[in-house]
Amino acid sequence: MEKQSEIIRVTGLPVAAGYNWSAGSQMEGFIKALAKKKIMGAKCSKCGYTYVPPRSRCGKCNAKIEDKDLVEISGKGSLVGYTTARVELDGAGNFQDLKKPKMIGAIKLEGSDSTIFMPIEGIDPKKAKEGMKVKVQWREKAKGELADIVCFKPEKS
Numbered sequence: 001m002e003k004q005s006e007i008i009r010v011t012g013l014p015v016a017a018g019y020n021w022s023a024g025s026q027m028e029g030f031i032k033a034l035a036k037k038k039i040m041g042a043k044c045s046k047c048g049y050t051y052v053p054p055r056s057r058c059g060k061c062n063a064k065i066e067d068k069d070l071v072e073i074s075g076k077g078s079l080v081g082y083t084t085a086r087v088e089l090d091g092a093g094n095f096q097d098l099k100k101p102k103m104i105g106a107i108k109l110e111g112s113d114s115t116i117f118m119p120i121e122g123i124d125p126k127k128a129k130e131g132m133k134v135k136v137q138w139r140e141k142a143k144g145e146l147a148d149i150v151c152f153k154p155e156k157s
């Protein structure tokens with residue numbers, strides 16, 4: 001038997017395909033503050049643990065974290081750990097050597113108890129050490145996007 005197929009066209013149905021996506025209230029506060037070149041964290045009102053980026057529930061004591069718990073965090077911190085990438089994917093699934101190694105650091109900002117993972121520039125991977133002081137490098141014109149944080153650089157540069 002020959003397989004039959006047809007194209008079904010549907011018109012006029014009241015299909016509502018709209019959606020709302022929210023990063024959550026605290027994360028929204030974090031992203032909006034980036035436009036002002038500020039880093040916001042969430043300080044748990046019950047146990048005091050401070051998260052960057054903010055979160056809506058404390059992972060330590062399970063207390064709910066509210067918008068009022070957002071606090072400004074320093075753009076300075078220290079390197080807790082790091083890794084160096086020497087290859088990257090070329091977009092077609094192949095590895096290619098990087099002209100210059102790229103560093104990714106786990107950074108603990110002053111006033112935060114958690115760490116964030118960010119690109120590191122201006123540090124020779126051979127000379128990188130845990131505990132090195134780093135500071136945020138902002139995009140010249142911040143737009144309220146995660147990309148406003150370009151990287152972290154050594155504090156003395």
Ligand SMILES: [Zn+2]
Nearest residue numbers: 044047058061
């Ligand atoms: Zn807590």
